[in-house]
Amino acid sequence: MEYDVLVIGAGPGGYVSAIRCAQLGLNTALVEKDPTLGGTCLNVGCIPSKALLDSSEHYYNATHAFAEHGIDVEAPKINWPQMMARKKQVVDTTCSGIDFLMNKNKVTVLKGLGSFVDAHTVKVSGAEEQTVKAKHLIVATGSTPIELPFAKFDGERIISSTEALSLPEVPKRLIVIGGGVIGLELGSVYKRLGAEVTVVEFADSILATMDGSIGKEMQRVLRKMGMNFHLGTKVEGVSRTGDVVTVTATDKKGNTVTVEGDYCLVAVGRKANTAGLNYEAAGLTADERGRLNVNDHLQTSQPHIYAIGDVVRGAMLAHKAEEEGVVVAEQIAGQKPHIDYNLIPGIVYTWPEAASVGKTEEELKASGRGYKVGNFPMRALGRSRASGDTDGFVKILADAGTDEVLGAHIVGARAADLIMELAVAMEYRASAEDVARICHGHPTYTEAIKEAALDATAKRAIHM
Numbered sequence: 001m002e003y004d005v006l007v008i009g010a011g012p013g014g015y016v017s018a019i020r021c022a023q024l025g026l027n028t029a030l031v032e033k034d035p036t037l038g039g040t041c042l043n044v045g046c047i048p049s050k051a052l053l054d055s056s057e058h059y060y061n062a063t064h065a066f067a068e069h070g071i072d073v074e075a076p077k078i079n080w081p082q083m084m085a086r087k088k089q090v091v092d093t094t095c096s097g098i099d100f101l102m103n104k105n106k107v108t109v110l111k112g113l114g115s116f117v118d119a120h121t122v123k124v125s126g127a128e129e130q131t132v133k134a135k136h137l138i139v140a141t142g143s144t145p146i147e148l149p150f151a152k153f154d155g156e157r158i159i160s161s162t163e164a165l166s167l168p169e170v171p172k173r174l175i176v177i178g179g180g181v182i183g184l185e186l187g188s189v190y191k192r193l194g195a196e197v198t199v200v201e202f203a204d205s206i207l208a209t210m211d212g213s214i215g216k217e218m219q220r221v222l223r224k225m226g227m228n229f230h231l232g233t234k235v236e237g238v239s240r241t242g243d244v245v246t247v248t249a250t251d252k253k254g255n256t257v258t259v260e261g262d263y264c265l266v267a268v269g270r271k272a273n274t275a276g277l278n279y280e281a282a283g284l285t286a287d288e289r290g291r292l293n294v295n296d297h298l299q300t301s302q303p304h305i306y307a308i309g310d311v312v313r314g315a316m317l318a319h320k321a322e323e324e325g326v327v328v329a330e331q332i333a334g335q336k337p338h339i340d341y342n343l344i345p346g347i348v349y350t351w352p353e354a355a356s357v358g359k360t361e362e363e364l365k366a367s368g369r370g371y372k373v374g375n376f377p378m379r380a381l382g383r384s385r386a387s388g389d390t391d392g393f394v395k396i397l398a399d400a401g402t403d404e405v406l407g408a409h410i411v412g413a414r415a416a417d418l419i420m421e422l423a424v425a426m427e428y429r430a431s432a433e434d435v436a437r438i439c440h441g442h443p444t445y446t447e448a449i450k451e452a453a454l455d456a457t458a459k460r461a462i463h464m
């Protein structure tokens with residue numbers, strides 16, 4: 001059988017790409033090795049982590065916020081099996097939704113490991129083995145957790161995010177190696193549920209790749225919640241004796257730091273996944289980090305073979321993978337689409353949430369471009385006081401000369417949703433004054449965006 005397009009990997013990159021190909025009239029097949037569609041994101045990533053973040057937030061509010069709101073409840077108890085069952089149900093429903101979409105769009109799903117035979121042929125090894133040919137191929141095989149050489153995952157106590165989403169109990173003392181997105185999101189889940197959580201991070205700040213103001217504010221808030229941090233501290237050893245895991249590390253001054261816990265989550269990044277793909281047989285190459293090499297059009301060294309999502313360079317984000325999936329489908333259909341990588345938002349689903357789009361202040365400083373900064377604290381908003389979510393800020397960076405918005409960074413309630421107003425503004429190359437002159441509903445968190453834009457454009461915020 002020869003298809004117009006064969007997509008390998010059914011994560012958000014692959015399945016979205018397959019749908020877009022089908023919409024464009026291309027005869028499309030999707031190969032997936034795992035039993036369910038949806039990839040990391042739906043099975044062991046975005047969706048289960050957000051389900052647990054939401055459940056743990058309800059528990060935290062019941063134990064920490066209800067009384068202040070005048071709601072007295074008997075001490076709430078965690079029903080862990082139910083919390084896990086709900087998470088599973090959310091995942092199952094979401095994954096089966098992808099089966100529905102494949103049927104609806106008449107995408108052929110081939111279950112099994114896909115490996116290249118040559119540049120147009122892929123062997124699919126599942127319950128049965130078959131060989132399929134395609135005019136165009138899209139590799140969307142995603143990523144897997146990085147394992148530290150001295151902290152091999154044992155699946156029980158020294159774990160990756162995958163096991164951390166399905167623990168048999170709430171840890172008493174959780175050690176998190178890596179103060180990046182996974183460490184803080186999953187660390188928050190267990191902190192809210194009562195674990196003692198200690199984050200050991202090599203960099204001097206948590207969320208080190210985001211605007212510096214975000215790491216500072218998030219650390220202040222999470223510390224207030226009781227999370228412990230060892231920053232500027234490199235983990236060098238992890239050992240397990242029975243149910244106790246011991247992490248040894250060295251801080252910048254050369255002091256040894258030792259932390260004990262009953263579980264240790266290693267969240268030090270993810271690596272491109274090409275296991276079993278046999279990409280060399282198709283003439284493809286990878287870089288020093290194992291990511292498939294692609295040009296600006298996401299074409300590999302074989303122009304008819306594309307690669308997208310976590311398996312190629314760039315942010316490891318579901319929405320980045322999806323955009324790339326759409327773009328390659330449209331290219332195959334002869335269109336000329338474009339992705340503005342500067343406008344891909346980065347979001348951390350802690351509470352408060354953190355979200356960014358465009359340039360950080362550190363990047364603008366390094367580039368030498370003149371810029372202005374507008375800030376507005378959430379605590380000055382009526383909406384924030386009403387809900388009790390007074391932590392955080394909106395920070396807007398604008399060009400010193402033209403006032404064009406160059407970057408936006410938010411910590412606060414619903415920052416994940418708020419950031420999109422600034423992404424739209426930047427897409428249309430709005431100035432800070434354009435944003436400031438939009439009438440924002442009252443009382444909403446979005447008023448902080450208007451105020452920060454007023455501050456950026458002419459230091460004329462109203463409520464500060």
Ligand code: FAD
Nearest residue numbers: 009011013033039040041045046114142309310316317318
């Ligand atoms: P993947 O989702 O990894 O999918 C790749 C698929 O390919 C898998 O199903 C795999 O089984 C399959 N595959 C691999 N090799 C083969 C082969 N040879 N043959 C057949 N099939 C194969 N991103 C966000 O944007 N927002 C979030 O909130 C978020 N939360 C996350 C939380 C966690 C705990 C983790 C781990 C990640 C999170 N991410 C989040 C990142 C997000 O999951 C990834 O960026 C995204 O899944 C990448 O999509 P992809 O399609 O490139 O790859």
Ligand code: NAD
Nearest residue numbers: 178179180181182183201202234235267268269270316347
């Ligand atoms: P990350 O790159 O965000 O953070 C890893 C952290 O580990 C870094 O800060 C790094 O300095 C630190 N580190 C590395 N080696 C260390 C050592 N030996 N000792 C101490 N610290 C060390 O990676 P992650 O949190 O594992 O997430 C992986 C990917 O998944 C990210 O690229 C992220 O984009 C994606 N993800 C996204 C979301 C989201 O969008 N909300 C959620 C989860 C994951």
